[in-house]
Amino acid sequence: MDSRGLARYANNVTMEILGYKHSDVLGKPFSDFVHPEDMNRVAPEFSRLYRNEPAASRLEVRCRCADGSYRWVAWSATVPPDDDLLYAIGHDIAGLKELEKALVGSKEQLQLIIDTVPAFVFYKDTENRLVRVNKAFADSMGLKADEMEGKSGPELFPADQAEKYLQDDLEVIESGSPKMGIIEPYDTPGGTRWARTDKIPLYDDEGAAVGIIGFAVDITERIRAEEALQVLNNELEGFAHTVSHDLRGSLTVIGASCEMLSNLLKTPGADRMLEDVASMAEMINRNYVKAAALIDDILELAEAGQVPREVSVVAVADIVKEVLFERQAAIDDRSISVRVDDEMGSVTGSRTHIYQVFSNLVDNAIRHNNADNPVVEVLYKGSDAGRHRYVVRDNGPGIPVEDLDEVFLPFFKGPTGGAGIGLSTVKRVIDLYGGDIRAYNENGACFEFVLTDYVE
Secondary structure: OOOOOEOOOOOHHHHHHHOOOHHHHOOOEHHHHEOHHHHHHHHHHHHHHHOOOOOOOOEEEEEEOOOOOEEEEEEEEEOOOOOOOOEEEEEEOHHHHHHHHHHHHHHHHHHHHHHHOOOEEEEEEOOOEEEEEOHHHHHHOOOOHHHHOOOEHHHHOOHHHHHHHHHHHHHHHHHOOOEEEEEEEEEEOOEEEEEEEEEEEEEOOOOOEEEEEEEEEEOHHHHHHHHHHHHHHHHHHHHHHHHHHHHHHHHHHHHHHHHHHHHHHHOOOHHHHHHHHHHHHHHHHHHHHHHHHHHHHHHHHHHHOOOOOOOEEEEHHHHHHHHHHHOHHHHHHOOOEEEEOOOOOEEEEOHHHHHHHHHHHHHHHHHOOOOOOOEEEEEEEEEEOOEEEEEEEEOOOOOOHHHOOOOOOOOOOEOOEOOOOHHHHHHHHHHHOOOEEEEEEOOOEEEEEEEEOOOO
């Protein structure tokens, strides 16, 4: 081909492959026989050759055949020094391109299959590099598959996790035996999650280990459910211990009082012992009230974690007013000064749940405040996007520092006693609503919490 791009020579094999006669080709522009899209790549390379500049050593292009179809040909070209002709040798690669197309199709089909598997699938080589991952695995990491492939464990995971994964991989490769049911954490943009992983050795045609293939299923929800069940079992154990202890104490007193009352009534001159009878009756009544209150507290705790039966917009000021009215006798008896913000906002939820939160916190502030001039405050800190912040505080002795992390546990009893149910009821309601609560000391005990509008 000369510097103008006109064909000066073509051998018989070229004519046979493309289906032309020599007269159809000689003197014609080379560009007439190359696909337009490929010519955009070829022309700059040929220009470099004419200028004696480095150029591509091989160009794969689609050449137009006599029947109008295109056939893949790989060209190697050169321009000898002191010559204005370009010499090119072409190799028919149509068959190779068909195989390449089939291979790409098989790879895409395999990728499609593993992408539809409802699990994480990955291949790793003996150098701890990910060769292939499926979409589910990549999505869990907040990445694309090609952003993970080719990377090693330390490039994707914290060092301790990556080292653990590597040791498991090496164990599988060196032993030649699968390792099944590995429970392990993995970090994601959304936080740490848990997976159950099976790892199987991968071999080449000669039987040499070339890596591992892994299948993992996210079991985070199962782990959380197991943890929640364990917490529930612990609470149940505490419940059984507390209820049996407290009720047994009250019932023992009631039983002993009844026995004493019976003996008194059988004693000659029982009519002269009315004062003792009245004392026994009062003791029985006190312990009955104590046992009944414990049962009410337990029922309240159980209901605190239940989905609201009815949801409405609840004016918090009305709830607080009701709570204080019911406790007015205790407030007056101890000369407690109560301060409530004029504006208390409103929360969408169950009126019963909102009442449980404020009644238990106000009760707690009244009961544990032994200051000379006791003060209880119920404060509204405002709302933002359905999240309503409140503070209930007193100026009493506060909460022992060692108890701050445990006051919300069911049946936890501080130094002042109590059933240990009120604050855990508050925590359950707030958790149900997706809020949060914290206890701290600041010139007394403070409970700052967020109640979120309940969404059904």
